[in-house]
Amino acid sequence: MITPMISAALTFAFACFALGLVLNLWRVLTGPAASDRILALDTMVINAIALLILLGIWQGSAIYFEVSMLFALVGFVSTVAYCRFLLRGDVIE
């Protein structure tokens, strides 16, 4: 069970990561260059992983670890694929 102190800290961390997601979304929308948008999307993936793990603590469930591992893999591969597409004009040569 979750004690009141951990519950308060969890709420604070949820608020911080959600606010971070909103700030990253602002950079995605207004980023002047493509590299800024890729960086903001990569940071959004990291913040989403943190939110998933916080949800796992909140519900006391271990199923969110697999979800966040998949999220990390897909985020890394998509970031590298987007960068490679911009650098080389092709993802797989």
Next chain:
Amino acid sequence: MALWMEILISALLVLAGIFAIVGSFGLIRLPDPMTRLHAPTKATTLGIGGVLIASMLYFWGAEGRVSAHELLITLFLFLSAPITALFIAKVHLHQAEKPGALPAPGEAGDWASFAPDGPARGVRPAGEGDEADAPPRG
């Protein structure tokens, strides 16, 4: 759960939240794309590290089981964060519209990514380090 463990978990969660908000705020606030690259790749990695350690401690204290999933996620993120940072920096360097838009590198010459056959491509200048690669005699 012991009180010191509750305090430790809460402190780690609050610290991770502060690191995450600092990283995302730096992404908004910093003026230059290269300085913007600095903020989230370090601060958010520390933030997610704090969350993962707090999760490990919580499941150890609450349910008595030690899970290695968090270590896997931490290892993968710590391995992949420098690679994504390198790729994003290369995209920024190669997509600059005009030559004056890029800051000067910290050493003589151009950025290593633009050198035709520099050390970045794995080509070594001739005659350098040949003796060091030879096996010792005697």
